[in-house]
Amino acid sequence: MRFPQALKFGCMVYAVIVPAVVQAQFTFVTNADNTLTIKGYTGSGGDVIVPDTINGLPVVSVGDSAFYGRTNLTSVTMPYDVTSIGKFTFANCFDLAEVTMGSNVTSIADWAFNSCYSLTSITFPNSVTNIGNYSFAWCTNLTSITIPNGVTIIKDSAFYECCSLTNVTIPNSVTNIMRYAFSDCTSLKTTTIPSSVTSIGEGAFYECSGLTSITIPNTVMSIGGYVFQSCSSLTNITIPNSVTSIGISMFRFCGSLTSVTIPSSVTSIGGDAFLGCTSLTNITVPNSVTNIGDSAFLNCTALTEVTIGAKVASIGDYAFTWCTSLSAVYFLGNPPAATSGLFNYSGPATVYHLLDTTGWSSTFAGRPTVLWNPHAQTGGSSFGVGTNGFGFNITGTASIPIMVAAATNLADGPWVVLESCTLTNGQIYFSDPEWTNYPCRFYRIRWP
Numbered sequence: 001m002r003f004p005q006a007l008k009f010g011c012m013v014y015a016v017i018v019p020a021v022v023q024a025q026f027t028f029v030t031n032a033d034n035t036l037t038i039k040g041y042t043g044s045g046g047d048v049i050v051p052d053t054i055n056g057l058p059v060v061s062v063g064d065s066a067f068y069g070r071t072n073l074t075s076v077t078m079p080y081d082v083t084s085i086g087k088f089t090f091a092n093c094f095d096l097a098e099v100t101m102g103s104n105v106t107s108i109a110d111w112a113f114n115s116c117y118s119l120t121s122i123t124f125p126n127s128v129t130n131i132g133n134y135s136f137a138w139c140t141n142l143t144s145i146t147i148p149n150g151v152t153i154i155k156d157s158a159f160y161e162c163c164s165l166t167n168v169t170i171p172n173s174v175t176n177i178m179r180y181a182f183s184d185c186t187s188l189k190t191t192t193i194p195s196s197v198t199s200i201g202e203g204a205f206y207e208c209s210g211l212t213s214i215t216i217p218n219t220v221m222s223i224g225g226y227v228f229q230s231c232s233s234l235t236n237i238t239i240p241n242s243v244t245s246i247g248i249s250m251f252r253f254c255g256s257l258t259s260v261t262i263p264s265s266v267t268s269i270g271g272d273a274f275l276g277c278t279s280l281t282n283i284t285v286p287n288s289v290t291n292i293g294d295s296a297f298l299n300c301t302a303l304t305e306v307t308i309g310a311k312v313a314s315i316g317d318y319a320f321t322w323c324t325s326l327s328a329v330y331f332l333g334n335p336p337a338a339t340s341g342l343f344n345y346s347g348p349a350t351v352y353h354l355l356d357t358t359g360w361s362s363t364f365a366g367r368p369t370v371l372w373n374p375h376a377q378t379g380g381s382s383f384g385v386g387t388n389g390f391g392f393n394i395t396g397t398a399s400i401p402i403m404v405a406a407a408t409n410l411a412d413g414p415w416v417v418l419e420s421c422t423l424t425n426g427q428i429y430f431s432d433p434e435w436t437n438y439p440c441r442f443y444r445i446r447w448p
Contacts, residue, residue: 027066028054035060035081045072045095052079062089064109071095074118078102085112087132094118101125106150108135117141120164124148131158140164143187149173154181156201163187172196177204179224186210189233195219202226202247209233218242225249225270232256235279241265246273248293255279264288269296271316278302285309287332292319301325304347305448312336320346328352328401330372330447334359340366352400352447371397374423374445382429391431394445398426403446406432410442420448 025043028036036059038050048067050059059079064086067073075098076090084107090096091114099113103125110132113119119139124131129150136142137160145159146169153176159165161184168182172194182188183206193200195217202224205211211231216223218240225247228234232255239246241263248270251257257277262269264286271293274280278301285292287309294316297303303323308315310333317339320326326347334357342365343349351364352372360369374396377383382393394402399422405415419430435441 026050026054028059029063030057031060037061037063038066039063040065041067041070041073045070045074047075047077048073049077050079050082052081060084062086064088065091067093069093074098076100078105080104083107083127085109087111088114090116092116101128103127106130108132110134110155111137114138126150131155133157134160137161143167145169147171147174152176154178156180157183160184167191170194170197175199177201179203180206183207190214193217193220198222200224200227203229205231207231213237216240216243223247223250226252228254230254236260239263239266244268246270248272249275251277253277262286262289267291269293271295272298275299282306285312287311290314292316294318295321298322304328306330307447308332308336310334314338315342317341318344320349323347323349328448329367331357333357335364338365343367370400372400372447373397374400374402376443376445386431388431389433390435390441391429393427393429394423395427396423398423401448402428403448404430404443405446406441406443408438408441415444 026038027040028038034057036054036057058081060081061084065088067090068088069092071094073093073096077100080102082102083104087109088111091111094117096116097118104127105125106127107130112135114134115138117140120141126148128148133156135158137157139162141164142162143164144167149171152173156178157180159182160180163186165185166187168191175196175198177200179201180203183203186209188208189210190213192215198219199222203226205228206226207230209232212233221242223243226249229249229252234254235256236259238261244265245268249272251274252272253276255278258279267288268291273296275295275298280300281302282305284307289309290311290313292315296319298318299322301324304325305328307330314337318341320342321344323346326349329349329351331353349367351367351369353360355373374394377393401422403417404419405417407413407415
């Protein structure tokens with residue numbers, strides 16, 4: 001067997017000074033500092049204990065592929081002095097059910113425990129600072145993970161398709177959750193992302209179909225595409241006001257998602273972002289957003305109302321196609337650039353726009369447009385205290401939908417909806433019989 005002239009483990013480089021030799025069940029090499037690296041295993045499997053020393057020299061690392069594919073291995077105990085576990089070290093050890101690491105391990109390399117199907121739990125020593133790419137991917141019986149406090153990055157696909165994983169504890173040391181880190185963890189129901197995290201990579205929770213809730217802290221600046229795609233049990237989510245864009249397919253096929261809050265920090269909504277969110281009933285796009293991507297809300301079959309912010313300049317192809325329940329789209333600004341197929345196969349939506357906007361015609365993307373212009377009439381005999389309470393007339397375009405809400409604090413609310421109706425023949429009388437129960441009361445008219 002031939003070996004290179006130098007091996008790298010963590011931040012230390014060891015020169016190989018002797019070729020690999022066999023001691024009992026282990027193949028190893030001696031490093032320049034008179035320590036040993038395990039390079040292979042020749043035993044019959046079962047429960048294996050890696051010795052503390054061989055020929056009087058301490059074992060400090062388990063090298064790349066040392067136990068790779070040993071399907072008859074059931075447990076491994078590593079000595080105290082081991083600091084690193086190499087690439088593919090225990091990969092494809094299908095019967096490996098238990099691993100005991102020494103308290104000095106700092107690095108678990110890429111693919112180290114990949115496809116250890118029988119591994120049900122793993123305890124990381126506090127010394128661990130690195131968990132590599134795909135290190136526990138396809139550990140399909142792994143049920144619980146507590147990531148140690150020294151880890152700062154959960155790397156690409158580290159726990160990919162750990163389909164029995166129900167609980168993950170992420171410490172405050174973690175700043176980045178990388179691409180597909182927990183993708184296809186279908187039994188994961190909830191997890192808390194700590195406030196130390198600043199970015200969540202593409203597909204990090206892709207197809208976590210059991211995920212019902214997740215809290216994203218306002219320290220997160222970047223969320224990649226596909227992050228929550230096919231999280232079919234996710235019912236609601238609040239995007240923090242630190243996030244500036246909603247990535248491609250971020251919530252695609254989240255069929256149980258009933259509500260989502262898009263903050264005013266977001267400037268763009270990516271293509272397919274909410275495609276197939278069949279339980280989403282309404283959406284408000286804030287004034288900060290300038291672009292809505294292709295098919296962003298395609299096939300949102302329960303979506304009835306949409307509010308589009310004043311700065312939206314373009315809406316992509318098929319953004320609201322197959323929104324079969326869509327009845328009203330409210331625009332706060334001028335008409336954005338859009339194709340005629342925007343509302344293909346959707347419900348009979350009416351487009352409403354405000355009085356102080358320009359560029360509107362009788363139709364928009366094939367749907368009729370209506371001026372939304374209700375006014376409270378503060379003059380005349382109808383205004384003021386009457387037999388049924390304090391009231392006033394509201395006039396405007398015939399049949400436009402309105403809500404009347406009230407609050408005792410003009411600046412902070414909260415605003416309580418008192419009436420929801422349409423302006424029949426362009427006028428309706430509103431009355432508040434409860435007005436005497438408050439020291440003062442403010443009223444406002446809004447669309448639904």
